[in-house]
Amino acid sequence: MNLNERSQLLFKHLMVLYLNEGRPVGSSVLAKMPDVSVSSATIRNVMADLERMGLIHSPHTSAGRVPTEHGFRVFVDSILTVQPLNASSMKQIEQGFDKAQTQEELLGSASQILSGLTGMASLVMLPNQEQEVLRHIDFVRLNDKRALVVLVLNDLDVQNRVIEFDEPVSASHLEQAGNYLNAHFAGRHLYEVKQLLVQRMDELRKTMDQLMVSIVEATDEVIDDKMKQGMPYFISGQTNLLNYDELADAEKLRALFQSFEEHSDMLNLLNKSMQAKGVQVFIGQECGNESYQNCSVITTPYERDGEVMGVLGVVGPSRMPYDKIVPRVDMTARILSSLLNK
Structure with a gap:
C-alpha cells in the first residue's frame, strides 16, 4: 500500500503510541508530536483517509483511532524498524x-x-521424527530377560528404553544385534530405518535365530514409539x-x-x-x-x-x-x- 509521506508519518506515530500505551490515539495527540507540522484539521483529514484504507478504526466509545489487523500488517511489513539486540x-x-x-x-x-x-x-x-537420523544404537543387559536399548539421534538426542524378552538373552546376542543394526542403519533417517526393518524382517527370520529376531523386533517397536511421540x-x-x-x-x-x-x-x-x-x-x-x-x-x-x-x-x-x-x-x-x- 502506497502512503504519501505525511500519511505514513502520522500512521507511524499512531502505531507507536498505540503499541506503547494501548489507548486510542486522537488527532490532538498527534498534533503535539515534535515533527508533525500540520494543523489539527489536516490531521483529521489524514486520519479519515487512513480509516477509509482500512488501516485504523474508531472504537465504539472513543473519538481516537486504533489500528486494524490490516493496519498492523502494513506497519510490520512496511514501516517497522527492528532494533539491534543489546x-x-x-x-x-x-x-x-x-x-x-x-x-x-x-x-x-x-x-x-x-x-x-x-x-x-x-x-x-x-523436529519431525522423520528428519531424525539414527547415529548409533547400543544395548545394555540388565538381567536375563531385560535390556536397555539406547538410541543416539542427531548426535545430541539420546533415547533410553527398557525392553523385555520371553527367554534369557546373553550379552553376546545383544552385541551381535547392535553390530547388525549399526552396520545396516546408522546414518539413516528414522523413517528409512523403519521402512528397511519392515522390508527385511522376513529375511532376518530366515538367517537369524529367534532370539536375535526378537531383539530386532523389540528395537523396531522402540523406533516406532519414538516416531509416534505425543x-x-x-x-x-x-x-x-x-x-x-x-x-x-x-x-x-x-x-x-x-x-x-x-x-x-x-x-x-x-x-x-x-x-x-x-x-x-x-x-x-x-x-x-x-x-x-x-x-x-x-x-x-x-x-x-x-x-x-x-x-x-x-x-x-x-x-x-x-x-x-x-x-x-x-x-x-x-x-x-x-x-x-x-
Missing part, C-alpha cells in the same frame, strides 16, 4: 542454554528463554498472557490454551513457517483460528547442518513491541542452531 539480551540467551546437554534439553531451554525474554508464551516445535512442541509462559488486558478475558484465554493443547492450528502455522526463510509475523486471523483474535505469533526456523529442523516463536497480543521481539526470536533461533550444529 548485549544484555544476548547474554541472557547464551546463558539460558548453559546447562543443556541433549537436543531435547536445548529445545526446552529455548522455549524457557523466549518466554522469559519476551514476557509472552513461547513455542519450540520439536507433544509436537515445547510451550512455556502461557500464564504470561494473563498480564495483557486484551487477552485477560477468561473465555478468550480458555480458547487460546485449548488451541495450544489441540495442536492442529498451531502446527499448521509452524509448518507454514518451516517453508519460509527468516522471521514470520502472523497477525489475528492469519493465525488460522478465531481464538487468536487480538494476538500475533512471531516465528522463525532453526536448523541443523543446513537443514530446517523445526520452528520456534512467541504468542502474545497484537499490541506488542515488534521492534524488540523480532530480534529476540531471531537470535534465539540462531544460537540454538549453532549449538545443535556442535
Whole structure:
C-alpha cells in the first residue's frame, strides 16, 4: 500500500503510541508530536483517509483511532524498524542454554528463554521424527530377560528404553544385534530405518535365530514409539498472557490454551513457517483460528547442518513491541542452531 509521506508519518506515530500505551490515539495527540507540522484539521483529514484504507478504526466509545489487523500488517511489513539486540539480551540467551546437554534439553531451554525474554508464551516445535537420523544404537543387559536399548539421534538426542524378552538373552546376542543394526542403519533417517526393518524382517527370520529376531523386533517397536511421540512442541509462559488486558478475558484465554493443547492450528502455522526463510509475523486471523483474535505469533526456523529442523516463536497480543521481539526470536533461533550444529 502506497502512503504519501505525511500519511505514513502520522500512521507511524499512531502505531507507536498505540503499541506503547494501548489507548486510542486522537488527532490532538498527534498534533503535539515534535515533527508533525500540520494543523489539527489536516490531521483529521489524514486520519479519515487512513480509516477509509482500512488501516485504523474508531472504537465504539472513543473519538481516537486504533489500528486494524490490516493496519498492523502494513506497519510490520512496511514501516517497522527492528532494533539491534543489546548485549544484555544476548547474554541472557547464551546463558539460558548453559546447562543443556541433549537436543531435547536445548529445545526446552529455548522455549524457557523466549518466554522469559519476551514476557509472552513461547513455542519450540520439536523436529519431525522423520528428519531424525539414527547415529548409533547400543544395548545394555540388565538381567536375563531385560535390556536397555539406547538410541543416539542427531548426535545430541539420546533415547533410553527398557525392553523385555520371553527367554534369557546373553550379552553376546545383544552385541551381535547392535553390530547388525549399526552396520545396516546408522546414518539413516528414522523413517528409512523403519521402512528397511519392515522390508527385511522376513529375511532376518530366515538367517537369524529367534532370539536375535526378537531383539530386532523389540528395537523396531522402540523406533516406532519414538516416531509416534505425543507433544509436537515445547510451550512455556502461557500464564504470561494473563498480564495483557486484551487477552485477560477468561473465555478468550480458555480458547487460546485449548488451541495450544489441540495442536492442529498451531502446527499448521509452524509448518507454514518451516517453508519460509527468516522471521514470520502472523497477525489475528492469519493465525488460522478465531481464538487468536487480538494476538500475533512471531516465528522463525532453526536448523541443523543446513537443514530446517523445526520452528520456534512467541504468542502474545497484537499490541506488542515488534521492534524488540523480532530480534529476540531471531537470535534465539540462531544460537540454538549453532549449538545443535556442535
